[in-house]
Amino acid sequence: MEWLKRFIKPRQSNFLQLLIQQGEYTIVSVESLKAYLKKPNEKRSVQARQVEKDADEVHRILVHELEDSFVTPLDREDIFALSRALDNFIDYVYDTIEEMEIFDLEPFTAVSQIADLLLEMARELHLTMERLIDHPRVANEHARRVKKLENAVERAYRQSLADLFQGPEDTEHIMHMLKCREVLRHLSNAADQGDKAADIVMDIGVKWS
Numbered sequence: 385m386e387w388l389k390r391f392i393k394p395r396q397s398n399f400l401q402l403l404i405q406q407g408e409y410t411i412v413s414v415e416s417l418k419a420y421l422k423k424p425n426e427k428r429s430v431q432a433r434q435v436e437k438d439a440d441e442v443h444r445i446l447v448h449e450l451e452d453s454f455v456t457p458l459d460r461e462d463i464f465a466l467s468r469a470l471d472n473f474i475d476y477v478y479d480t481i482e483e484m485e486i487f488d489l490e491p492f493t494a495v496s497q498i499a500d501l502l503l504e505m506a507r508e509l510h511l512t513m514e515r516l517i518d519h520p521r522v523a524n525e526h527a528r529r530v531k532k533l534e535n536a537v538e539r540a541y542r543q544s545l546a547d548l549f550q551g552p553e554d555t556e557h558i559m560h561m562l563k564c565r566e567v568l569r570h571l572s573n574a575a576d577q578g579d580k581a582a583d584i585v586m587d588i589g590v591k592w593s
Contacts, residue, residue, distance in 0.1 A: 406470040407510035409439035436478040443471040469581035476574035487563040494544035527582035537575035
């Protein structure tokens, strides 16, 4: 019967700690991006890649915990969706560096400006995970800030595109513009995932209120 007790015992601390860890990795991932933008080199690219790998491992562990647990502190679907959104946020942040290397692009102003907003978002996501169970109303406040930051990222993204596509000069310039657009799109996608995580947290608040 001991194995059955372990199977049905809620693993609240495990799930919450893993989500908090993922929240921490959202911060570290954007910090790694900002470090790369400040001084792009192979060492900083490798460091950013390692952050992404480590964060993926936390997500995999959480999914494994879900598969092995009969009782969870929140709805199973919410835990999985929240973890996946955080993992996707981190993936898109790293994809920004990867594509800058693939396209041989130097850091440019719009990327740095949006990265600053994403760092604020990541800090709010982390605080949201820390407050998720014990202080759900506070978690919702942080989630709302995440959504405001997503709106700010979207405005910055659209303005960047408008500025980017002003008066193409020649074919080479057009290719450069398209490469920059792809890089900026990853940052916008990262913000979308942060917004998705915020929506899940707010839905959890409604269910528990």
